[in-house]
Amino acid sequence: MWKTLAMLEFSAHRYADSLAAAQAAQRTGAVRRDPMYAALGHTQAAVGHAALGDRQATLRSLGYAEEAMIRVPDVQRPTWVSFFGHGELYSVVASTQQNLSRPADAEAASYRALSVLPAQFRRNRASVTARLAISLIHQGEIEQGCARAEEVFRIMDGHPLPGRLRSLIGDFHRDLLTQAPDSRAANDWADRFRAEWT
Incomplete structure (x- = not known):
């Protein structure tokens, strides 16, 4: 839900709201349990930071996303997230x-x-x-x-x-x-x- 909201806000050029939704996603239990969802949340946050012109925060979020991706287990995922x-x-x-x-x-x-x-x-x-x-x-x-x-x-x-x-x-x-x-x-x-x- 938070990922979808972040994307919708971004599409409407409401970048601060998009970033807020991405940050809310990062506080969910799914993100704490599964590094794939953590990587997805950090990636969406990076998109928001970049749209707001915050270079350091963008690079930091991308770094966190890459670190999380290293730990992602190779398991079957739901269709809505299989692209990631x-x-x-x-x-x-x-x-x-x-x-x-x-x-x-x-x-x-x-x-x-x-x-x-x-x-x-x-x-x-x-x-x-x-x-x-x-x-x-x-x-x-x-x-x-x-x-x-x-x-x-x-x-x-x-x-x-x-x-x-x-x-x-x-x-x-x-x-x-x-x-x-x-x-x-x-x-x-x-x-x-x-x-x-x-």
Whole structure:
């Protein structure tokens, strides 16, 4: 319940409330008994801290989450939480580092996430790839960033992009036009972007 509330508050841009819900989750009995739920709670808290621009608290929460993940037993989980593993943790690291304007750290975390995310988690892999593309162009790697952004469409294999993924691709497009509006790679990407959106 607290995890869901934290996500809903975050989606509504009420970051302080999202963080408060994540912190409430950390005080539950499930978190004390099971390191997987502890890792999940710390991860959600990191998202809230990053949205509020608190770098130290973000890094601290991510560190706690990684420590908890080391202790997670390999047992069957309920469906609602089966998505959460090392790949999802590294994906959140990439996202929070991006929010803190640390593109090199976001890039490194994205590669780690892609190395362990299961192939069947197509949307997760596409989201991490989009974040990777953004981190690359923020470091001046325009051609490489555009190539990664195009991978998103291949990963989704003709399926419509979900809302959050469309938003990430939109962020990439806007950032690309800001970083390198006249580059050949940006022009080629703009053609692909228009084709995919129509």
